[in-house]
Amino acid sequence: MxxxxxxxxxxxxxxxxxxxxxxxxxxxxxxxxxxxxxxxxxxxxxxxxxxxxxxxxxxxxxxxxxxxxxxxxxxxxxxxPHSRLQSDLLRGTYARYAVELLDRFFAEGQGEAALYDLLNHTLSWLCEADDEGLDLVARFYEQHLLGLAGFRPELFRCVGEHGTSEPLRVTKPELCRRPFGFDPERGGVLCPDCYQADRRRPDVVALSPRALHLLRACQVHSYSKLMSQAVPNGLHRELERAMHHYVTYHLGHNVRAAAFLHQIRRGR
Ligand SMILES: [Zn+2]
Structure with missing residues (x-):
């Protein structure tokens, strides 16, 4: 050998x-x-x-x-070496979440240069970002990883029953009070009307206009533009819940590193 x-x-x-x-x-x-x-x-x-x-x-x-x-x-x-991910438990756990997601969504032999570049950049960003920036790195990574895996959430058109192809507007998210919905089974966002109609379905969760706005930014903006935004902690937790829900639905089981991340945060 x-x-x-x-x-x-x-x-x-x-x-x-x-x-x-x-x-x-x-x-x-x-x-x-x-x-x-x-x-x-x-x-x-x-x-x-x-x-x-x-x-x-x-x-x-x-x-x-x-x-x-x-x-x-x-x-x-x-x-x-991305050595800060070895020495810093919190950063290391975000990195574990990133590699676990990649490992679950891609089989042996699958993957391409874009995926390798995405992971490499993400690990570097996790080394360099402030503690407050780690969540945005994770959200940016999820949107792009899901896109490469063929599970990109539809965030710009309602995936609900009324089936219009009209773009879904979130103008002035701070003024728009009615929640949108996030439906993993149909693969994207629900307009406020469809959310009201479907909110009792077990996999549908609410999504505030601000959260939708930020998820869209993760899909369409560059990382450096995204990181210039200040995001309140409550909004981070809402986005994290929605995305963990979406990811868990499509994988069919929980992501271990996500549960560990919750434990570390509770301990802080
Ligand atoms: Zn709708």
């Missing part, structure tokens, strides 16, 4: 598990998709590879292709 054809790729470590006495299996997000690879000897204390294969680390790998087995890491060199 280890004598197969060599190839080079950049990759971000999104998951690690032990394999046997000395090895680790790493799950990488690479520009050509998600892949599991073997780091031989990585669990030994003095392994030269150890620092280059930490969780969230972006590294350049030389891999050896092995038929009917994992490809084996021959060389690894750190490009960007």
């Amino acid at each position: 280890g004598t197969g054809r060599l190839y080079r790729t950049d990759g971000i470590v999104i998951h690690r598990r032990s394999q046997g006495e000395a090895d680790r299996v790493l799950r990488l997000c690479t520009p050509s998709g998600k892949v599991d690879v073997l780091a031989k000897g990585a669990r030994k204390l003095r392994s030269r590879k150890a620092g280059h294969i930490e969780l969230f680390c972006r590294s350049s790998f030389v891999l050896s292709r092995v038929p009917n087995y994992w490809d084996i890491i021959s060389q690894a060199e750190t490009i960007e």
Whole structure:
């Protein structure tokens, strides 16, 4: 083993598990998709590879292709360690949420350069943002990840029964008092009339005009424009609830890192 054809790729470590006495299996997000690879000897204390294969680390790998087995890491060199995600529990938990979402929405072999770039930027933003900015990083990431996975929520037209294709207006969100709805099953937002009609359906949740306005901004604005907005904490919690609801509905189960994030916040 280890004598197969060599190839080079950049990759971000999104998951690690032990394999046997000395090895680790790493799950990488690479520009050509998600892949599991073997780091031989990585669990030994003095392994030269150890620092280059930490969780969230972006590294350049030389891999050896092995038929009917994992490809084996021959060389690894750190490009960007994202080390603040290791040392800061809160930031690290946001990062765990990001990689868990990617891992759940994309199967082995799936993914593309845009997904790799999105994750790489998101991990860097999670290192650099203020504590108050972490939620916006998460919301921006969700919208773009869901888009790449084919689950982009429809936020600009009502997905309710009346079925009009007219764009849904949220002018002056601070003046508009009637809540909109968010319907994961139909994949998007409900106008206030459809929300009133459908609010008793178990998966439909209310969405304030300000929350809808900000979710739309996550889809259409650049990250730097988005981060120039000051967002009250109550609005962050509303957006987080709505998006966790949407994500859980489409995955069919809870996201572990999201539950852990709630625990950490409660403990603060
Ligand atoms: Zn409607």
